Amino acid sequence: MPNETVNSRPVVRSGIASALLPGLGQILLGERYRGAGILLGFLLILATTLWYGKPVWYVSPLLIWLWNVWDAVSLAGGRKRSILLPLFFGLAAAYGIGWQVVEIDFSKADMDRAMAILRPMVRPDFVQTRREVNQMWVPVQVPCSSEPPAARREDAGRIATVIPDCGGVGETLIVTVSGMWPNAGMNIFWQNPIGNPLMLGEGEITMLTLTSDENGSITTTIRVPTTALVAAPDPTLPQFHRIYFEQYRPTGGYELSFIGSEVLKGALATIAMALLATGLAMVFAVPLSFLAARNLMSGNPLTYAVYVVVRTLLNILRSIESLIIAIVFVVIVGLGPFAGMLALALHSVAALGKLYSEVIEGIDPGPIEAIRATGANWLQVVRYAVIPQIIPPFTAFTIYRWDINVRSATVIGLVGGGGIGFLLIELIRVNNMRGVSAVFIAIAVIVIALDYISAKLRERLV
Amino acid sequence: MLRIQNLSKTYPSGTQALKNVSFDVKDGEFMVVIGLSGSGKSTLLRCINRLIEPTEGKIFWDDLDITAAPPADLRRIRRKIGMVFQQFNLVKRSTVLTNVLSGRLGYVNPWTSLLGIWSQEDRQHAIQALERVGIADKAGSRADALSGGQQQRVGIARALMQDPKLILADEPVASLDPVLSHSILQYLEQLNKEGITVICSLHFLDLVHRYATRVVALKDGVKVFEGAAREIDRAKFKEIYGEEAQEVRAASL
Structure with a gap:
């Protein structure tokens, strides 16, 4: 077997080379890319495991190193080993370390907390039963002046009185109201002179709710709220506060709740924001796209320089997420949809500019040649050969961008950019999960509907 | 000459x-x-x-x-000078009629043409040109809805709209199969017999x-x-x- 003795030398040589430096043996055997790949992969995994510092993962680069020696030896013998094995070692280490870095811990999940959020979300606050209100109030002076007027008020057959006619903070008052709906619940609350309601129930944090008798009357004692004079500029100055009596009863049917109407307003603001942003972006993107089209601008060094500058600017601008641009605009123009609109517009200029310029780069020069050959002037060539080719894709891309902008607009609200996202973050802050649920549903409906509409419109244009 | x-x-x-x-x-x-x-x-x-x-x-x-x-x-x-191209060079998204009418651009008022307004005379002229090449029924179709042979006939109709004395045909049949090649060249031959170089x-x-x-x-x-x-x-x-x-x-x- 003379052949084997001849071949054993490169086998040993490449094995030793790869043992010294992973991939070197492969490189010496002419497999340059394989060798470089092995070296890079080995170094990457080695660096990662060393950085992470948990010795158990050192086994991964070790196994890759062993495989690499084996591969170099096999390669010298004319056989290539599958790279699936080292790939597996590397990925095992990467995912294992990843798992620990991400701090995955399912025991942290708390079902009770989850249910506390999810239970109200099952009932989105969008509509409520239609009801009518029976409201009555009576003025009362706090603190007492020397001659307080009678704390009594009559209105549409209803009479409310307070004894005594005035009181100081914390003093007890006897309140009587008659002529209200009989045998029905009644909310009683305080309102200070600037219109803020103050609770009269347990600890002044719950609503005082009582039931009227068969004549529609109630008599109860209340205390003047301790916070009644907090907003008063001069606590010694007597001012008129009000005690409110409110009854509700269903009248059948449903109506939009307060949150529901806010959700609708937010949804409208979001769609409008996206629409204006897209429109504004289009106005700037169309001229820019011509400057960013290689086929139009590569004629001479000057125009080519303009092309490079515009392209670079668009690329930089496009790489900045609109959410981040929104944060900047919130600082500049303040909270609200205007900031969100500007952020979306700026990002869209870059995105549309790029898409438009690619359309221009892709137009068929044939029709241009043909229209020129008919004796048409430059404007006619643009009108009959260029515009018909670019208008449909421009429109399709613009609609697509509007679709994307509506999605972004919902998120941009979260950083103060207005629209439905702003409502969402406000509702999350006050833990109104029924409202949050209504917002989620509204966002889903908007996104699905626009996705469908934009797809249908674009289908007709292509 | x-x-x-x-x-x-x-x-x-x-x-x-x-x-x-x-x-x-x-x-x-x-x-x-x-x-x-x-x-x-x-x-x-x-x-x-x-x-x-x-x-x-x-x-x-x-x-x-x-x-x-x-x-x-x-x-x-x-x-x-009418021109016919190997790749037809029609505006694919425009209608056949618009493509044919565009052959008239050198004659009409540039400003009205920019608005896409064409005289009744030009429209009739265009329909006649399409009739000559046998596809008047396709006038309202989008150009790319037509077969290759039909598209080349639209190209010829567009050249005809120019009322040309000379037609330049750049490999007019290189993209077509042999049967269609003869049909297209016969249209050119016919025009040639009517005095067009x-x-x-x-x-x-x-x-x-x-x-x-x-x-x-x-x-x-x-x-x-x-x-x-x-x-x-x-x-x-x-x-x-x-x-x-x-x-x-x-x-x-």
Whole structure:
């Protein structure tokens, strides 16, 4: 077997080379890319495991190193080993370390907390039963002046009185109201002179709710709220506060709740924001796209320089997420949809500019040649050969961008950019999960509907 | 009469597409230009209506110097020269009618044409042109909804709208199958018989024999033959197309 003795030398040589430096043996055997790949992969995994510092993962680069020696030896013998094995070692280490870095811990999940959020979300606050209100109030002076007027008020057959006619903070008052709906619940609350309601129930944090008798009357004692004079500029100055009596009863049917109407307003603001942003972006993107089209601008060094500058600017601008641009605009123009609109517009200029310029780069020069050959002037060539080719894709891309902008607009609200996202973050802050649920549903409906509409419109244009 | 004198074209890349080409085309001729791909046929045709600016040489059309014409005059010259292309060069998303009407752009008021307004006369003219090529029923279709042969007929109708004295046809049938090739060339032949001069580049020699009244052959931008089609014997053929060439027949129809 003379052949084997001849071949054993490169086998040993490449094995030793790869043992010294992973991939070197492969490189010496002419497999340059394989060798470089092995070296890079080995170094990457080695660096990662060393950085992470948990010795158990050192086994991964070790196994890759062993495989690499084996591969170099096999390669010298004319056989290539599958790279699936080292790939597996590397990925095992990467995912294992990843798992620990991400701090995955399912025991942290708390079902009770989850249910506390999810239970109200099952009932989105969008509509409520239609009801009518029976409201009555009576003025009362706090603190007492020397001659307080009678704390009594009559209105549409209803009479409310307070004894005594005035009181100081914390003093007890006897309140009587008659002529209200009989045998029905009644909310009683305080309102200070600037219109803020103050609770009269347990600890002044719950609503005082009582039931009227068969004549529609109630008599109860209340205390003047301790916070009644907090907003008063001069606590010694007597001012008129009000005690409110409110009854509700269903009248059948449903109506939009307060949150529901806010959700609708937010949804409208979001769609409008996206629409204006897209429109504004289009106005700037169309001229820019011509400057960013290689086929139009590569004629001479000057125009080519303009092309490079515009392209670079668009690329930089496009790489900045609109959410981040929104944060900047919130600082500049303040909270609200205007900031969100500007952020979306700026990002869209870059995105549309790029898409438009690619359309221009892709137009068929044939029709241009043909229209020129008919004796048409430059404007006619643009009108009959260029515009018909670019208008449909421009429109399709613009609609697509509007679709994307509506999605972004919902998120941009979260950083103060207005629209439905702003409502969402406000509702999350006050833990109104029924409202949050209504917002989620509204966002889903908007996104699905626009996705469908934009797809249908674009289908007709292509 | 069209006189081409010492025409040369060198592209900015340095490629010399035409080298000192001269020949005459008499009114009413069906002149066919042959040669291998890249021999300069397309460049030659485009120099005639100056879609490509020749580097040197002159082109006279009835003593009118095309090569020296200022832009406005050039457009007036171009509108009398219809052009038909290998790839049809229709605006695919526009209707057939709009494509045909665009052949009229050199004649109409530029401002109304920019608004897309066409006179009733032009529209009727366009329908008649489509009728001549047998596809008037397709007037409302989008151009890309048509087959290749139909698209080329729209191309011919567009050229007809120019009321041309000369038609330049750049490999008008190279993208079509042999049956359609004859149908398209027969339209050109018909127009030629009505007095329109035709300059047409072709690939298949049997088509050249069938339609050409005279032939000019180019090889590497140089004119290597000028004469009647029947004069192209085996030796001439080898000279034009090279030693390796085998004659391919379009179809034995």
